[in-house]
Amino acid sequence: MSAGEAALARVEALLAGPDAQLAERYPGAPATRQPVHSVYVPAHRFDAATITDWGSAALDALDRAGGAAHLLEVHGLVPPGEERDRIGELVVAKLRREPIEDLRVDLEDGFGDVGDEAEDAAVDAAVAALADLDGDGALPPFVGIRFKCFEPPTRARGIRTLQRFVTGLHDRARLPEGLVLTLPKVTSVAQVEAMVLLLEALESDLALEPGRLGFEIQVETPQSVLGPDGTSLLPAMITAGRGRVTGMPYGTYDYSASLGIAAGDQSMEHPAADHAKAVMQVAAAGTGVRLSDGSTNVLPVGEPAAVDAAWALHGRLVTRSLRRGFYQGWDLHPAQLPSRFAATYAYFRTGLGDVVRRLEAYLERRDGDVMDEPATARAMASFLVRGLDCGAVHDDEIPFDAARLRSLLTAR
Secondary structure, eight states: OOHHHHHHHHHHHHHHHHHHHHHHHOOOOOOSOOOSEEEEEEGGGOOTTHHHHHHHHHHHHHHHHTOHHHHHHHHTOSOSSHHHHHHHHHHHHHHHHOSOSEEEEEOSTTTOOOOHHHHHHHHHHHHHHHHHHHHTTOOOSEEEEEOOOSSTTTHHHHHHHHHHHHHHHHHHSOOOTTEEEEEOSOOOHHHHHHHHHHHHHHHHHTTOOTTOOOEEEOBOSHHHHSOTTSSOSHHHHHHHTTTOEEEEEBOHHHHHHHTTOOGGGOOTTSHHHHHHHHHHHHHHTTTTOEEEOOOOOOOSOSSHHHHHHHHHHHHHHHHHHHHTTOOOEEEOSTTHHHHHHHHHHHHHHHTHHHHHHHHHHHHTTOOOSSOOOHHHHHHHHHHHHHHHHHTSSOGGGSSSOHHHHHHHHTOO
16 A cells, blocks of 8 residues: 555545534535425414415405505515516415415414413314314415423423424324424523423324424524523534424524613614524534524504505515525514515516526536536525425426426535
8 A cells, every 4th residue: 555545544534533423414405495484373363264364464465555566666676567567466376375384373472371271272272273274285384383492480381382282283183294393592502402302202102203303493592692601502502403403593582682682773684683693594504404584573554654664674674684595584464475475586586587597507517707616506506496486486487497406406
């Protein structure tokens, strides 16, 4: 063996462990669908009609304001013309077909402390409603609950709700493929470890495949962003999740309030919010954990001028999040749905032509005015897949099939 071959063997031995750890820790971005929003509905306001009611209310809000054309004019994201009309048509069709992509039945802040008997009843009612929707083929692509956090005052209640919900749904109907369990106000790595322990026990009790149950870590406490040793706890939390952490949604108002930011200054675009989300973005990169931005509590209700102002704000914030790589957010009111989809569709359709042109040139190895690399090609494929998944773009508008695009997402 030559000296060079011997050195190579030593290098391979040295890096074998780190290579395996890197592959396990950073599997890459998933090629599956990510919803563009999550809708949080307090459990006491949720029933089997909620989804259709939200869609109808969103359409009514749009009609009262003057239709999709007026909304898009308020947003100012697309100049008047054929493309603006097309986006308006797509938004209306979306509200009729799939007004909610990701439904979260809220048994935490939006529900409150009502006592064990009342909360048990609310969990059972939510399970029954979801089972009815499932039976009718009307479940959203993603659905789940947010239960109370694992801090001492609410821990037992949160665990009881989690167990009752998952068990009830399993026994009464089935566990949806898009099931999402949201663990809020996480302050320690140990709480993530506790969540894994609970899910393992549930899987054992219900004879589920190990790893079937995943969860979100809601990032809304300063402790999760910066631990007592001066480092972020988020990477350690993802690792402690042992492959079960599916997402990290940002909690705008709990996080801002925890920092002492005045109510009138709390916002998705506050510098403190941007700092937290930048840490989230770096911590989650390559791990397969998806991110979600927060919400705005300025609702498009009341006088026409107030509705327009709220829509303009929401559209701007949604677009801002998209441009920063946060492809999902929270919506709190039916009248925010038109704004969410209008801003999202405008984003994907406005960039469509350039992305198609550049990706074609890359795949066909043609020279163009931009020299793209494999990582950028994956980003362009992701852009198109996201546009297809949410309905902003149709198959016949791009020269690639969805399967080929998804294969590019995992190419290395």
